[in-house]
Amino acid sequence: MYGGGNVFEATKFDDLEQEDPVKLAEFEARIARGEKIEPSDWMPQLYRKQLIRMIEQHAHSEIIGALPEGTWITRAPGFRRKLAQMAKVQDEVGHAQLLYSAAETLGKTREQMLTDLINGKSKYSNVFNYPAFTWADSNIISWLIDAGAIVNQMANAKGSYGPYCRALDRICAEEAFHLKYGHDAVVHMATGSPIQRKMIQEALNRWWPPIMTFFGPSDKMSMHTETLMRWKVKMASNDACRQQFLDMYVPKIWELGLTVPDPKLRKNEEGVWEYTEPDWDEFKRVINGDGPCNAERLAVRRTAEERGAWVRRALLAPKATYVRPLA
Amino acid sequence: MLENAIKDLLYKIADDQLILGHRNSEWTGFGPMLEEDIAFSSMAQDKLGHSLAFYTLLHQMGEGDPDTVAFMRNADQFHNSQLVELPIGEYDFSLIRHFLYDNAEILRFESLSQSTNEEIAKIATKLKGEVRYHVLHANTLVKQLGSATQESISRLQQSLEYALPFALGIFEPSKHEQELIDAGIYSGEAALQNQWLERISAVLEKTHLKLPEIANLQPVYGGRYGQHTEHLQPLLDEMAEVFKIDPTAEW
Ligand SMILES: [Fe+2]
Numbered sequence: 001m002y003g004g005g006n007v008f009e010a011t012k013f014d015d016l017e018q019e020d021p022v023k024l025a026e027f028e029a030r031i032a033r034g035e036k037i038e039p040s041d042w043m044p045q046l047y048r049k050q051l052i053r054m055i056e057q058h059a060h061s062e063i064i065g066a067l068p069e070g071t072w073i074t075r076a077p078g079f080r081r082k083l084a085q086m087a088k089v090q091d092e093v094g095h096a097q098l099l100y101s102a103a104e105t106l107g108k109t110r111e112q113m114l115t116d117l118i119n120g121k122s123k124y125s126n127v128f129n130y131p132a133f134t135w136a137d138s139n140i141i142s143w144l145i146d147a148g149a150i151v152n153q154m155a156n157a158k159g160s161y162g163p164y165c166r167a168l169d170r171i172c173a174e175e176a177f178h179l180k181y182g183h184d185a186v187v188h189m190a191t192g193s194p195i196q197r198k199m200i201q202e203a204l205n206r207w208w209p210p211i212m213t214f215f216g217p218s219d220k221m222s223m224h225t226e227t228l229m230r231w232k233v234k235m236a237s238n239d240a241c242r243q244q245f246l247d248m249y250v251p252k253i254w255e256l257g258l259t260v261p262d263p264k265l266r267k268n269e270e271g272v273w274e275y276t277e278p279d280w281d282e283f284k285r286v287i288n289g290d291g292p293c294n295a296e297r298l299a300v301r302r303t304a305e306e307r308g309a310w311v312r313r314a315l316l317a318p319k320a321t322y323v324r325p326l327a
Numbered sequence: 328m329l330e331n332a333i334k335d336l337l338y339k340i341a342d343d344q345l346i347l348g349h350r351n352s353e354w355t356g357f358g359p360m361l362e363e364d365i366a367f368s369s370m371a372q373d374k375l376g377h378s379l380a381f382y383t384l385l386h387q388m389g390e391g392d393p394d395t396v397a398f399m400r401n402a403d404q405f406h407n408s409q410l411v412e413l414p415i416g417e418y419d420f421s422l423i424r425h426f427l428y429d430n431a432e433i434l435r436f437e438s439l440s441q442s443t444n445e446e447i448a449k450i451a452t453k454l455k456g457e458v459r460y461h462v463l464h465a466n467t468l469v470k471q472l473g474s475a476t477q478e479s480i481s482r483l484q485q486s487l488e489y490a491l492p493f494a495l496g497i498f499e500p501s502k503h504e505q506e507l508i509d510a511g512i513y514s515g516e517a518a519l520q521n522q523w524l525e526r527i528s529a530v531l532e533k534t535h536l537k538l539p540e541i542a543n544l545q546p547v548y549g550g551r552y553g554q555h556t557e558h559l560q561p562l563l564d565e566m567a568e569v570f571k572i573d574p575t576a577e578w
């Protein structure tokens with residue numbers, strides 16, 4: 001799952017002026033023709049940097065995203081849910097693995113990326129800084145956050161960088177199952193006992209504000225954004241993604257008799273969804289580290305890395321330590 | 328009563344698989360490498376699936392339905408070995424437990440696949456392929472880490488020494504032992520333990536690890552008769568936390 005593609009921090013744009021204009025023109029022509037860029041092909045530095053940043057953020061979002069739902073694996077009610085929850089979260093970890101490999105083709109190692117994650121240098125999807133208080137929260141994540149991720153990933157799968165597109169094709173196929181699973185779980189809750197219905201409505205109330213920020217604030221149409229769109233790094237505007245998501249899922253939420261906690265939410269005569277503007281100040285605060293779970297998420301990741309360091313050291317150790325049996 | 332003997336056997340297999348599957352799933356998001364998160368999760372899913380297969384068979388024999396049996400019993404009603412209920416600890420312990428357990432499990436499944444009880448034989452035959460992968464995974468990593476660095480060798484050695492008495496508890500004989508052997512249901516715990524020792528010795532010989540003298544060890548028994556460590560009940564409480572909000576609900 002993912003939704004952090006919006007976090008394109010400004011890179012020094014004058015980098016572009018250093019590029020060979022002939023190669024740059026050729027590169028842009030290839031992308032315009034719909035060709036994919038492969039790891040050994042020439043590419044502008046800015047393209048490489050932005051892609052690393054984007055794929056890395058996506059990968060981080062997958063492993064950090066595994067945590068809120070992961071805490072419900074051991075508590076999932078009944079065999080069917082327990083098995084599905086395990087498989088679903090496992091898939092997310094698998095996505096991280098695929099994406100780190102895709103990012104590695106651009107020259108940054110998994111180890112470096114994980115170090116940057118732990119140090120708070122790289123970002124991940126902001127929604128995972130919110131807690132999954134109950135089983136119902138986990139269901140809402142499985143359904144609606146994955147739904148958002150699919151909107152995002154389907155768009156990105158048409159991008160220009162070959163390895164990322166191929167990873168996304170595989171990921172999207174699995175996400176389709178997550179969506180089905182999440183929807184099925186929410187349906188059972190929303191049509192279940194009074195306690196279940198109450199749980200799922202409360203979870204939706206908690207998760208709606210983060211969901212509305214999932215695609216990021218409206219894009220400022222800068223030269224920077226335009227270039228990234230021309231290079232097919234950024235494939236759709238944040239608002240377009242949000243509209244598509246609302247269009248696909250709000251009716252499904254209503255169908256279940258659930259209430260979306262936004263009195264202003266409606267589709268206007270032009271077919272555009274109107275809503276209460278999300279609290280972007282909070283979004284900024286949380287993404288910069290001050291959310292309910294930022295510290296916990298990174299601490300978990302850091303602990304996992306530290307506790308597992310001896311395994312990685314041992315597996316990387318040259319076979320030479322294999323001198324002779326001790327006994 | 329052969330039927331009771333068979334039920335007892337099936338419960339211990341199913342409970343082992345459920346509890347170890349649950350424990351292995353706790354590695355999701357916390358593994359030393361993403362590959363191990365994924366591997367432990369795969370095994371957890373398989374184990375859970377295996378337990379479900381045996382609970383389903385038990386249900387056909389008149390026991391409660393799988394969800395109720397798995398999610399509603401208390402610790403003293405569980406027949407798993409104490410080995411599987413121990414917390415995941417550090418990765419070295421989880422790996423060694425997985426190594427000791429799955430090398431036993433493959434033998435149990437092989438024996439059961441020859442069972443005179445056709446239902447059991449069918450399930451064991453179907454599932455043993457998956458257990459073979461688990462064994463392969465454990466053996467590969469034990470061989471690698473058991474010969475890699477001083478640090479990895481000494482960690483594995485310590486975990487091996489800690490886990491072995493518990494692992495011997497896998498083979499705690501039941502009171503129906505002879506009846507099951509005579510009826511050709513499976514080969515019995517003593518035979519399995521002997522074969523198991525050969526198997527794990529063969530792997531450990533390829534490493535810098537030393538298998539402690541088994542004769543000097545005191546096996547940790549009791550699990551098969553409902554006696555458990557302080558770790559099982561909290562695990563079960565956690566597992567049933569949501570289920571018990573409304574046991575009659577469909578989740
Ligand atoms: Fe997903």
Ligand SMILES: [Fe+2]
Nearest residue numbers: 001062092095
């Ligand atoms: Fe994913």
Ligand SMILES: [Fe+2]
Nearest residue numbers: 087088090091
């Ligand atoms: Fe999976």
